[in-house]
Amino acid sequence: MKPLIIANWKMNLTFLEARFFAERMPHYPNLIIAPPTPYLGYLAHNHQFTFCAQDVSIYNDFGSYTGENSAKFFKSCMVNYAIVGHTERRKMCGETNIIVQTKAQNCIDNDITPIICIGETLDTRQDNKYIEFLTKQLKQSLPDGEVIIAYEPIWSIGTGIVPSIFQIREIIDLIRSLDSKARVVYGGSVNSKNCRNILNIQDISGLLVGSASLNQDELVKILNC
Numbered sequence: 626m627k628p629l630i631i632a633n634w635k636m637n638l639t640f641l642e643a644r645f646f647a648e649r650m651p652h653y654p655n656l657i658i659a660p661p662t663p664y665l666g667y668l669a670h671n672h673q674f675t676f677c678a679q680d681v682s683i684y685n686d687f688g689s690y691t692g693e694n695s696a697k698f699f700k701s702c703m704v705n706y707a708i709v710g711h712t713e714r715r716k717m718c719g720e721t722n723i724i725v726q727t728k729a730q731n732c733i734d735n736d737i738t739p740i741i742c743i744g745e746t747l748d749t750r751q752d753n754k755y756i757e758f759l760t761k762q763l764k765q766s767l768p769d770g771e772v773i774i775a776y777e778p779i780w781s782i783g784t785g786i787v788p789s790i791f792q793i794r795e796i797i798d799l800i801r802s803l804d805s806k807a808r809v810v811y812g813g814s815v816n817s818k819n820c821r822n823i824l825n826i827q828d829i830s831g832l833l834v835g836s837a838s839l840n841q842d843e844l845v846k847i848l849n850c
Protein backbone atom coordinates (compact mmCIF):
# COMPACT_ATOMS: atom_id res chain seq x y z
CA MET A 626 0.00 0.00 0.00
CA LYS A 627 1.26 3.49 -0.88
CA PRO A 628 2.26 5.57 2.15
CA LEU A 629 -0.12 8.36 3.16
CA ILE A 630 1.28 11.82 2.49
CA ILE A 631 -0.60 14.35 4.61
CA ALA A 632 -0.03 17.96 3.56
CA ASN A 633 -0.65 20.27 6.53
CA TRP A 634 -0.87 23.79 5.14
CA LYS A 635 -1.42 25.30 8.60
CA MET A 636 -2.40 29.03 8.41
CA ASN A 637 -0.89 29.66 4.98
CA LEU A 638 -2.07 30.54 1.44
CA THR A 639 -4.92 32.83 0.41
CA PHE A 640 -8.07 31.28 -1.04
CA LEU A 641 -6.92 32.05 -4.59
CA GLU A 642 -3.49 30.54 -3.96
CA ALA A 643 -5.07 27.40 -2.49
CA ARG A 644 -7.45 27.12 -5.45
CA PHE A 645 -4.59 27.56 -7.92
CA PHE A 646 -2.55 24.92 -6.05
CA ALA A 647 -5.42 22.41 -6.22
CA GLU A 648 -6.06 23.14 -9.91
CA ARG A 649 -2.41 22.50 -10.84
CA MET A 650 -1.79 19.54 -8.53
CA PRO A 651 -1.65 16.10 -10.18
CA HIS A 652 -3.90 13.51 -8.57
CA TYR A 653 -2.34 11.03 -6.15
CA PRO A 654 -4.69 8.63 -4.34
CA ASN A 655 -2.41 8.60 -1.27
CA LEU A 656 -2.34 12.41 -0.88
CA ILE A 657 -4.40 13.99 1.92
CA ILE A 658 -4.55 17.80 1.95
CA ALA A 659 -5.31 19.78 5.11
CA PRO A 660 -6.02 23.33 3.90
CA PRO A 661 -7.19 26.23 6.09
CA THR A 662 -10.75 25.56 7.30
CA PRO A 663 -12.55 28.31 5.31
CA TYR A 664 -11.41 26.75 2.02
CA LEU A 665 -12.31 23.15 2.81
CA GLY A 666 -15.93 23.10 1.65
CA TYR A 667 -15.10 24.72 -1.68
CA LEU A 668 -12.02 22.59 -2.35
CA ALA A 669 -13.69 19.31 -1.36
CA HIS A 670 -16.64 20.02 -3.65
CA ASN A 671 -14.50 21.00 -6.62
CA HIS A 672 -11.49 18.68 -6.46
CA GLN A 673 -10.98 14.95 -6.28
CA PHE A 674 -8.33 14.98 -3.55
CA THR A 675 -8.83 13.54 -0.11
CA PHE A 676 -9.23 16.39 2.36
CA CYS A 677 -8.48 16.75 6.02
CA ALA A 678 -9.43 19.30 8.70
CA GLN A 679 -6.61 20.84 10.76
CA ASP A 680 -8.71 20.68 13.93
CA VAL A 681 -12.27 19.94 15.04
CA SER A 682 -14.46 21.27 17.81
CA ILE A 683 -14.92 19.48 21.13
CA TYR A 684 -18.65 20.10 20.56
CA ASN A 685 -20.45 17.57 18.43
CA ASP A 686 -24.07 18.69 18.14
CA PHE A 687 -25.51 21.76 16.47
CA GLY A 688 -25.88 24.61 18.90
CA SER A 689 -24.71 27.93 20.27
CA TYR A 690 -20.96 27.49 19.85
CA THR A 691 -19.93 30.61 17.95
CA GLY A 692 -16.88 30.09 15.81
CA GLU A 693 -16.65 26.34 16.34
CA ASN A 694 -16.41 23.78 13.51
CA SER A 695 -17.80 20.37 14.36
CA ALA A 696 -16.83 17.01 12.94
CA LYS A 697 -20.41 16.85 11.64
CA PHE A 698 -19.77 20.02 9.57
CA PHE A 699 -16.60 18.57 8.10
CA LYS A 700 -18.29 15.31 7.23
CA SER A 701 -21.04 17.22 5.45
CA CYS A 702 -18.28 18.91 3.40
CA MET A 703 -16.94 15.48 2.34
CA VAL A 704 -13.89 15.69 4.59
CA ASN A 705 -12.75 12.25 5.75
CA TYR A 706 -9.73 12.99 7.98
CA ALA A 707 -8.94 15.48 10.74
CA ILE A 708 -5.70 16.35 12.51
CA VAL A 709 -6.28 16.57 16.26
CA GLY A 710 -3.90 17.56 19.03
CA HIS A 711 -1.25 19.10 16.81
CA THR A 712 1.50 20.40 19.06
CA GLU A 713 0.81 23.96 17.92
CA ARG A 714 -2.77 23.66 19.19
CA ARG A 715 -1.72 21.91 22.37
CA LYS A 716 0.63 24.85 23.01
CA MET A 717 -1.34 27.86 21.64
CA CYS A 718 -4.79 26.77 22.77
CA GLY A 719 -3.93 24.77 25.87
CA GLU A 720 -5.39 21.57 24.44
CA THR A 721 -5.03 18.78 26.98
CA ASN A 722 -5.00 15.05 26.25
CA ILE A 723 -8.62 14.83 27.42
CA ILE A 724 -9.65 17.56 24.95
CA VAL A 725 -7.75 15.77 22.19
CA GLN A 726 -9.47 12.50 23.07
CA THR A 727 -12.92 14.18 22.95
CA LYS A 728 -12.14 15.70 19.56
CA ALA A 729 -10.86 12.38 18.23
CA GLN A 730 -13.99 10.61 19.48
CA ASN A 731 -16.18 13.22 17.75
CA CYS A 732 -14.32 12.42 14.53
CA ILE A 733 -14.89 8.70 14.89
CA ASP A 734 -18.56 9.20 15.74
CA ASN A 735 -18.90 11.11 12.45
CA ASP A 736 -16.96 8.63 10.36
CA ILE A 737 -13.86 10.82 10.08
CA THR A 738 -10.44 9.28 10.72
CA PRO A 739 -8.59 11.29 13.38
CA ILE A 740 -4.87 11.87 12.92
CA ILE A 741 -3.76 12.28 16.53
CA CYS A 742 -0.45 14.07 17.02
CA ILE A 743 1.90 13.21 19.83
CA GLY A 744 5.44 14.41 20.47
CA GLU A 745 7.89 15.31 23.20
CA THR A 746 10.02 18.43 23.80
CA LEU A 747 13.79 18.32 23.52
CA ASP A 748 14.10 18.64 27.31
CA THR A 749 11.85 15.63 27.86
CA ARG A 750 13.95 13.61 25.44
CA GLN A 751 17.26 14.74 26.92
CA ASP A 752 16.01 13.96 30.43
CA ASN A 753 15.21 10.49 29.13
CA LYS A 754 11.56 10.87 30.13
CA TYR A 755 10.13 10.67 26.62
CA ILE A 756 8.83 7.10 26.76
CA GLU A 757 6.89 7.84 29.91
CA PHE A 758 5.65 11.15 28.45
CA LEU A 759 4.54 9.73 25.10
CA THR A 760 2.89 6.72 26.74
CA LYS A 761 0.77 9.00 28.90
CA GLN A 762 0.01 11.39 26.04
CA LEU A 763 -1.07 8.56 23.80
CA LYS A 764 -3.10 6.62 26.36
CA GLN A 765 -5.01 9.74 27.40
CA SER A 766 -5.58 10.97 23.83
CA LEU A 767 -6.85 7.70 22.33
CA PRO A 768 -10.58 7.46 21.53
CA ASP A 769 -12.51 4.27 21.00
CA GLY A 770 -12.01 3.47 17.31
CA GLU A 771 -9.56 3.35 14.47
CA VAL A 772 -6.97 6.13 14.40
CA ILE A 773 -3.81 7.34 12.72
CA ILE A 774 -1.09 8.47 15.12
CA ALA A 775 1.35 11.12 13.96
CA TYR A 776 4.63 11.03 15.86
CA GLU A 777 5.87 14.61 15.66
CA PRO A 778 8.70 15.38 18.07
CA ILE A 779 8.40 19.07 18.98
CA TRP A 780 12.16 19.52 18.54
CA SER A 781 11.83 18.47 14.93
CA ILE A 782 8.83 20.54 13.76
CA GLY A 783 10.05 23.40 11.58
CA THR A 784 13.65 23.04 12.79
CA GLY A 785 15.25 21.03 9.99
CA ILE A 786 16.26 18.39 12.56
CA VAL A 787 14.98 14.88 11.92
CA PRO A 788 15.29 12.06 14.46
CA SER A 789 17.37 9.04 13.58
CA ILE A 790 15.71 6.00 12.04
CA PHE A 791 16.28 4.21 15.36
CA GLN A 792 14.53 6.99 17.29
CA ILE A 793 11.48 6.93 15.01
CA ARG A 794 11.40 3.16 15.01
CA GLU A 795 11.43 3.05 18.81
CA ILE A 796 8.33 5.28 18.97
CA ILE A 797 6.49 3.32 16.28
CA ASP A 798 7.04 0.20 18.40
CA LEU A 799 5.81 2.04 21.49
CA ILE A 800 2.65 3.21 19.71
CA ARG A 801 1.99 -0.26 18.34
CA SER A 802 2.38 -1.77 21.81
CA LEU A 803 -0.39 0.55 23.05
CA ASP A 804 -2.67 0.38 20.01
CA SER A 805 -1.87 -2.54 17.74
CA LYS A 806 -4.29 -1.38 15.02
CA ALA A 807 -3.09 2.23 14.75
CA ARG A 808 -1.39 3.38 11.59
CA VAL A 809 1.64 5.52 12.43
CA VAL A 810 2.94 8.44 10.38
CA TYR A 811 5.96 10.60 11.07
CA GLY A 812 6.01 14.41 10.96
CA GLY A 813 8.70 17.04 11.54
CA SER A 814 10.97 18.68 8.92
CA VAL A 815 10.07 16.16 6.22
CA ASN A 816 11.30 17.12 2.75
CA SER A 817 12.08 15.51 -0.60
CA LYS A 818 15.65 14.73 0.51
CA ASN A 819 14.84 12.82 3.71
CA CYS A 820 11.46 11.25 2.83
CA ARG A 821 12.83 8.05 1.29
CA ASN A 822 14.91 7.20 4.38
CA ILE A 823 11.96 7.75 6.68
CA LEU A 824 9.53 5.80 4.51
CA ASN A 825 11.96 2.87 4.50
CA ILE A 826 11.31 2.38 8.22
CA GLN A 827 9.38 -0.81 8.78
CA ASP A 828 5.73 -0.36 9.75
CA ILE A 829 5.55 3.33 8.95
CA SER A 830 2.31 4.28 7.17
CA GLY A 831 3.22 7.70 5.88
CA LEU A 832 4.35 11.27 6.49
CA LEU A 833 2.79 14.45 7.85
CA VAL A 834 4.40 17.28 5.93
CA GLY A 835 4.23 20.93 6.99
CA SER A 836 6.25 23.65 5.26
CA ALA A 837 7.50 21.44 2.41
CA SER A 838 3.88 20.78 1.39
CA LEU A 839 3.37 24.45 0.49
CA ASN A 840 5.76 24.09 -2.42
CA GLN A 841 4.04 22.07 -5.12
CA ASP A 842 7.23 20.80 -6.80
CA GLU A 843 8.55 19.67 -3.43
CA LEU A 844 5.25 17.98 -2.55
CA VAL A 845 5.23 16.11 -5.87
CA LYS A 846 8.82 14.95 -5.23
CA ILE A 847 7.79 13.65 -1.79
CA LEU A 848 4.83 11.84 -3.36
CA ASN A 849 7.20 10.26 -5.88
CA CYS A 850 9.99 9.43 -3.43
Ligand code: PGA
Pocket residue numbers: 633777781782783784812813814815833834835836837
Ligand atom coordinates in the same frame (compact mmCIF):
# COMPACT_ATOMS: atom_id res chain seq x y z
P1 PGA B 1 7.17 20.84 9.30
O1 PGA B 1 5.78 20.73 10.12
O2 PGA B 1 7.12 19.78 8.25
O3 PGA B 1 7.16 22.22 8.76
O4 PGA B 1 8.25 20.59 10.30
C1 PGA B 1 5.20 19.51 10.40
C2 PGA B 1 3.95 19.68 11.22
O5 PGA B 1 3.91 20.60 12.06
O6 PGA B 1 2.96 18.95 11.05
